[in-house]
Amino acid sequence: MKVIGLTGGIGSGKTTVANFFKELGVPIYIADIEAKRLMNESSEIREQLLSLFGIKAYVEGQLNRKHISSEVFYDKEKLEALNRVVHPAVRADFESWKNEQQAPYVLYEAAILFEQGGDKNCDKTIVVTADRGKRIARLQKRDQASLEEIEARMANQWPEEKKIALADFVIQNEELDDTFKKVKEIHEILLQTA
Numbered sequence: 001m002k003v004i005g006l007t008g009g010i011g012s013g014k015t016t017v018a019n020f021f022k023e024l025g026v027p028i029y030i031a032d033i034e035a036k037r038l039m040n041e042s043s044e045i046r047e048q049l050l051s052l053f054g055i056k057a058y059v060e061g062q063l064n065r066k067h068i069s070s071e072v073f074y075d076k077e078k079l080e081a082l083n084r085v086v087h088p089a090v091r092a093d094f095e096s097w098k099n100e101q102q103a104p105y106v107l108y109e110a111a112i113l114f115e116q117g118g119d120k121n122c123d124k125t126i127v128v129t130a131d132r133g134k135r136i137a138r139l140q141k142r143d144q145a146s147l148e149e150i151e152a153r154m155a156n157q158w159p160e161e162k163k164i165a166l167a168d169f170v171i172q173n174e175e176l177d178d179t180f181k182k183v184k185e186i187h188e189i190l191l192q193t194a
Contacts, residue, residue: 001098002105002194003121007113008128009160010153011135011142013173017128018109020183027101031110034097035090039063048085052078073152087116104194114163126186127167129160130174 006021008014018028039045040063049057049068056067072079098106110118119125130138139150164170169186173179 001101001103002123002190003098004105004107004190005113005119005122005125006107006109006128007111007119007125007163008130008173009135009157009163010111010150011139012128012130012160013138013179014109014111014128016176017126017171017173017179017183018107020180021107021187024184024187025103026187027103027106029094029097029106029108031090031094031108034093035086036063036065038089038093039086042089045085045089049082052081052085073149073156076156079156083112083116091118091121105190112157114166115158119166124168124190125166126169126171127160127163128171128173129164130172134174 006014006018008017015030018030022028039049046058049063053068053071057064059067068082072082094108105123108118108122110116113119113122113125135154136147136150139145139153140147143150145153169189171179171182171186
């Protein structure tokens, strides 16, 4: 079974694109969602995050994402420490999930696929792009985040140009109809080569 990596900058519309693939019957693993689940469910991860971020890392037994985000998006060392804890657990969880799937290919969606070397575990990669202004507007609406917070988060990801240079496929996510057409086109190519 082939693994197709799906990535893109924050606010580019990766989840929208992933959902289009899901509509076409492709199994989707969204690393960010699964990472949050693992950070809440794994006692081993919980212990490590409490050690890294203190007692505020969890509130009423649940991950305090706002606290951890405020810590890591302004401190690259803490971000790298968080990634060293979470990424291996997500990778192992993905492998278990993948082994349960029955499909020609699966989609592995991760915001920092290239940054963490995850593309090396993929047969092909897709990068979702969008105009920077549109990305910022989406994030302000979705997360009620300030421009400063958004720019700090964007600064922790590679520029789109760098990701595009490494990608097998690029989806410009501006108009949903066009995006869906491109997803169907890529899906057909992947089915033929799977």
